[in-house]
Amino acid sequence: MEQDEAKLSSIPEPLPVFISNKPNKPLAAKLNKVLGSSVSDDARTKAAVTALSAISGLDKVDLQRNLRGTIERKEIIANRKFLDALEMVVKQAGVLEDQVDDMENICEQMQQRLDEAGGKTDLMVEQAKNLQDQSSACATRILIVDRFLEKFTLSESEISTLCSSSVPISGDFFKALKHLQQIHSDCKLLLMTTNQQAGQQIMEKMAAYQETAYDKLYRWTQYESRGSFGGDAIIVDTLMVKALQALRQRPVLFQTIMDELAVARRDAVARAFINALTRGGPGGTPRPIELQAHDSMRYIGDMLAWVHQACAGEKEMLESLFHPSPERGSPNELDGVTSVHQIDEAIADLLDCAMEGTCRPLKTRMEQVLVLQPGAIISYRMANLIQFYAVTMKKLLRKDSYLARTLYEITEMAYKYFFKILSGQAERLLQSTEPPTKELAISPTVRDITLQLKEILASYDSSLVVATNNTGDFPDFEIGETLDATIDPLLRMCEMSVLKFDKLDQDIYRVNCMQHILSALSAYPATAKKQGSLTEQIQELLGEISDEEYQELLQQSGLDKVDAALKKKDADTPLSSVPGMDAQSLSSIMSQLDSYLMVKGADIPPQLRRLSATQHCRQVHDGAIRQLINTYRIINDAIRDPNNNYPHPELVLKRTVEDMNTIFSFSL
Numbered sequence: 001m002e003q004d005e006a007k008l009s010s011i012p013e014p015l016p017v018f019i020s021n022k023p024n025k026p027l028a029a030k031l032n033k034v035l036g037s038s039v040s041d042d043a044r045t046k047a048a049v050t051a052l053s054a055i056s057g058l059d060k061v062d063l064q065r066n067l068r069g070t071i072e073r074k075e076i077i078a079n080r081k082f083l084d085a086l087e088m089v090v091k092q093a094g095v096l097e098d099q100v101d102d103m104e105n106i107c108e109q110m111q112q113r114l115d116e117a118g119g120k121t122d123l124m125v126e127q128a129k130n131l132q133d134q135s136s137a138c139a140t141r142i143l144i145v146d147r148f149l150e151k152f153t154l155s156e157s158e159i160s161t162l163c164s165s166s167v168p169i170s171g172d173f174f175k176a177l178k179h180l181q182q183i184h185s186d187c188k189l190l191l192m193t194t195n196q197q198a199g200q201q202i203m204e205k206m207a208a209y210q211e212t213a214y215d216k217l218y219r220w221t222q223y224e225s226r227g228s229f230g231g232d233a234i235i236v237d238t239l240m241v242k243a244l245q246a247l248r249q250r251p252v253l254f255q256t257i258m259d260e261l262a263v264a265r266r267d268a269v270a271r272a273f274i275n276a277l278t279r280g281g282p283g284g285t286p287r288p289i290e291l292q293a294h295d296s297m298r299y300i301g302d303m304l305a306w307v308h309q310a311c312a313g314e315k316e317m318l319e320s321l322f323h324p325s326p327e328r329g330s331p332n333e334l335d336g337v338t339s340v341h342q343i344d345e346a347i348a349d350l351l352d353c354a355m356e357g358t359c360r361p362l363k364t365r366m367e368q369v370l371v372l373q374p375g376a377i378i379s380y381r382m383a384n385l386i387q388f389y390a391v392t393m394k395k396l397l398r399k400d401s402y403l404a405r406t407l408y409e410i411t412e413m414a415y416k417y418f419f420k421i422l423s424g425q426a427e428r429l430l431q432s433t434e435p436p437t438k439e440l441a442i443s444p445t446v447r448d449i450t451l452q453l454k455e456i457l458a459s460y461d462s463s464l465v466v467a468t469n470n471t472g473d474f475p476d477f478e479i480g481e482t483l484d485a486t487i488d489p490l491l492r493m494c495e496m497s498v499l500k501f502d503k504l505d506q507d508i509y510r511v512n513c514m515q516h517i518l519s520a521l522s523a524y525p526a527t528a529k530k531q532g533s534l535t536e537q538i539q540e541l542l543g544e545i546s547d548e549e550y551q552e553l554l555q556q557s558g559l560d561k562v563d564a565a566l567k568k569k570d571a572d573t574p575l576s577s578v579p580g581m582d583a584q585s586l587s588s589i590m591s592q593l594d595s596y597l598m599v600k601g602a603d604i605p606p607q608l609r610r611l612s613a614t615q616h617c618r619q620v621h622d623g624a625i626r627q628l629i630n631t632y633r634i635i636n637d638a639i640r641d642p643n644n645n646y647p648h649p650e651l652v653l654k655r656t657v658e659d660m661n662t663i664f665s666f667s668l
Contacts, residue, residue, distance in 0.1 A: 152183055152202050154209065162213040169220045174242045177213055180206060181249070217243055218253045225260040230268050236320045244322065258346060262353035269310055270357025276306050277361065296369050300382055303365065304389040307358050311396050311403070314354050318347045352401040359406040366410045370417045377455045379421050380482065383414035384463045419485055425449075426489030433497040440509045440610045442516050443497070449490050450520045456482060457524045483530045487517055504548050504607060507541045512612040514538050542616055546623035549608065553628045558592035562635050575644035586639065586652045594655075597663060625664045633657045 154162070158176035161167050187203040221243045228234065247254040280288040289302045322343050370382065390407035397404045429445065436443050460479050494513040498506045518534045521527040554560040565578050575581050604621045611617045636657055640649045 152186065154180060154183070154206075159209065162209055163216070165216065169217065169239060169243070171239070171242075173213075173217070174239075174246065177217075177246055180210055180213065184210060214247070214250055214253065217246060218250075218257070221247060221257050222260055225257055225264055229261055229264040234317055236317060241321060258350065262350050265314065265350065265354035266357045269314065269354050270361075272310065273306065273358045273361060277303070277365075293369075296372070296374060296378060297381060297385070300366065300369060301385055303362060304386065307355070307362060307403075308389055308393055310358070311351070311355050311393055315347070315351050315396050318350050322347055348398045348401070351396070352398060352403065355397070355401070355403040359403055363406055363410055367413065370414055376418065376421045376425065376452055377459065379414070379418040380456045381459050383411065383418045384459060386414045387411045388463060419481075422482070422485040422489075426485070429489055429493040430496065433493050435497050435500065436509055440505060440512060442512055442612070443494075446490060446494060446513050446516060449486065450517055453483075453486050453517070454520045456486070457521070457527065460526065461524055479526050480529060483521075483527060487530065487534075490517070504545060505610075507545045507548070508607070508610050511538055511541045511545070511616060512610075514541075515613050515616070538616075542620055543623070545608075545611075546620045546627070549605065549620055549624035550627040552605070553624055554631065557596045557628065558589045559628070559631055559635065562586070562589060563631050566634065566638055575638055575641075576646055583646055583648070583652050586646075590653060590655075629657070629660050629664060632660050 154176065157172075158179060161170075161172050161176045162180065167173075184203060184206045187200075187206065221240070224237075224240055224243075228237070228240070244254070244257065247257055276286075277289045280286055289299065289306065292299045292302055366386070370379070374382075386407070390404070390411045393407060394404055429449070434443055434445065457479070460482075491510070491513065494510055495506070498509045501509070514534050514537060518531060518538070521531050521534070551560075554563060561580065565575065565581050569575060569578050576583065604617055608617050608620055611620065636653055638644055639646050639652055646652060
C-alpha cells in the first residue's frame with residue numbers, strides 16, 4: 001500500500017479549474033446530457049455515483065477538481081494489484097506444473113511396477129483361488145465331521161451320566177442311554193457301507209459304554225426292587241418304569257430283576273395277609289379277620305375278599321409298572337425287543353408269584369372251617385361263595401397260576417365236604433325208612449329234605465355265580481349234581497318205605513313224593529333238567545296207576561272175561577263158539593255191567609283220591625275210563641261181527657258205544 005501511495009504521489013497534480021461567469025460550453029453540454037438522460041442512463045449514473053462513494057478520501061472539493069485523476073490513480077493501483085496477484089499465480093502455476101510433471105513420472109513408474117506386479121500376482125491369484133476352493137471343501141468336511149461326531153459320539157456329560165457311579169440315576173441317564181442305543185443302531189448302517197472300519201471302532205466303543213451303563217442301571221434297579229417293593233403300599237416311580245423298559249434289552253438282567261421283584265412282592269403280600277388275619281389294620285381298623293372265625297360264612301368271605309382285593313391291587317400296580325400311562329412315556333420308548341405278549345406274561349408271572357404267599361394260609365384255614373361239617377345249607381353256601389371268588393379271580397390270574405389252582409382245589413374240597421354231608425344224609429335216610437300213613441301223605445322227612453333243597457336252590461339262584469352267568473371251568477360243581485345227590489336218595493327212601501304196600505299204594509305214594517319235590521323245583525329255571533326227569537317218572541307211574549285202575553274197572557264191570565276171550569281165541573274161531581261166550585252168557589255179563597254202572601257210575605274211586613294232586617286223580621281216572629270204553633268198543637265190534645255167529649247182537653248189547661260215552665262224559 002505504501003508503494004501504491006508513493007506511486008500516486010509521483011503523479012503530477014492537475015491544474016486547478018477556475019469557474020468564471022463565462023459560459024462553459026463543455027460543461028453545459030454535460031449538464032444538458034445529464035438532464036436529458038433517460039431512465040436507464042439514470043441507473044448507470046446512480047451506479048457510477050455509488051461506486052464513487054466507495055472511494056475513500058474524497059470530498060466535495062476533490063470531487064470537483066481531481067475526479068478523473070483520482071479515478072485513474074485508483075485504476076492504476078488496482079491494475080498493479082492484479083498484476084502482482086497474477087505474477088504470484090504464474091509462479092504457483094509453474095510450481096504446480098513441475099509437481100504435475102513429477103507426479104506423471106511417478107505414475108508412469110507405478111504403472112510400470114503395477115504391470116510387473118500384475119504379471120507376478122496372476123499365479124498367486126490362481127493359487128489363492130485354489131486355496132479358497134480347498135478351504136470351502138475343508139469347511140464342508142469340518143461340518144460333516146461335526147455332524148458325524150454329534151451323531152456317532154457321546155458328550156462328556158453323557159458319558160459321565162452313563163458310566164460314573166457318583167452320578168445318580170435320573171431322567172438324563174435314560175436320555176443318554178437312548179442316544180447311546182441310537183448310535184449303536186446307526187453303526188450297523190455304517191457297517192453296510194464303505195465306512196466299515198469307522199463303524200466297527202465306534203460300535204466297539206459304544207458297546208463298552210453300553211455295558212457299563214447297563215451294569216450301573218442293573219445295580220440301581222436291583223437295589224430299588226429290594227427296598228421299594230418290599231412294603232405294603234407301593235408308589236410306582238417313573239424312573240423304575242423306565243429302568244425296567246431299558247433292561248428289556250438285556251433279557252438275563254431283566255429276568256434277574258423279575259426274580260427280585262417276585263420274591264419281594266411274595267414276602268410282602270404274605271406278610272400283609274397274615275397281619276390282616278391276626279393283627280388287623282393300622283390301629284386295629286379293620287379288625288383281625290380271625291375274630292370272625294365263629295361265623296363260618298363271614299370268615300371265609302372276609303378272607304377271600306382280602307385276597308381278591310390284594311390280587312386286583314397287585315395287578316394294577318404291575319400294569320402301571322410295565323404298561324405306563326401316556327404321560328409317563330410310551331411303553332415302547334426304550335423297548336425294541338420285548339413284545340406286548342411277553343410283557344403280559346411277565347406281569348402274569350409276577351402276579352402269580354406275589355399271590356403265592358397267600359395260598360397256604362388260605363387253604364389251611366378254609367379246610368379247618370370246612371372240616372367242621374356244618375349243615376348242608378351252610379356248607380353249600382360256603383362252597384358257592386368259594387366258587388364265585390375262584391371264578392372272579394380267574395379273570396385276574398392265569399389258568400395255571402398257583403392261586404387259581406389253589407382256589408379250584410378249595411372249591412373242589414368245599415363241594416366234596418358238601419356232598420359228603422349229603423351222602424351221610426342219604427345213608428341216614430336209607431337206614432331209617434318210616435312207612436307213610438294209610439292216607440299215603442308225605443312223611444315229615446320228605447318235607448324236611450325238600451325244604452332244605454329249596455333253601456339250597458334259593459342260595460344258588462341268588463348267588464353271584466348265577467348272577468354273572470359264569471361258572472368258569474367248574475362243570476362238576478353245577479346245581480345238577482347237587483339235585484341228584486339230594487333227590488335220588490330221597491326217592492329211594494320213599495320207594496323203600498312202601499315196599500310192604502300193594503302196587504297201587506306204592507305208586508301213589510311215590511307220585512305224591514315226586515310231585516312235592518317237583519313243586520319245590522318249579523320256581524328255579526336251573527332245575528329244568530331235573531324237573532323233566534321227575535315229570536317223566538311221574539307220568540310213567542301215573543300210567544301204571546291208570547292201568548291198574550283200568551284192570552279194576554274191567555273186573556268190576558265183568559268185561560274182563562270177554563276181553564280175555566277175545567285175546568285168547570284164534571282168528572278163525574268164532575267168539576260164540578268159545579266156552580262162556582255164547583249169547584246167553586254175554587247177556588248175563590252185560591247185565592253185570594249195567595249193575596256196575598248204576599252203582600259206581602263215573603265217580604273217582606277212593607283209592608285214587610289219595611293222590612295229593614287233583615290233576616293226577618283226574619288224569620288217572622280219565623285214562624282208566626278211556627281204556628274201558630275202548631275195550632267196550634272192541635267187544636261191541638266183535639259181537640256185531642257176523643263171523644262170530646251171533647244171530648241177534650242187538651239183544652246181547654243193549655248199550656251202544658255212544659251210550660257208554662254219554663254215561664262217562666262227566667268224567668272225561
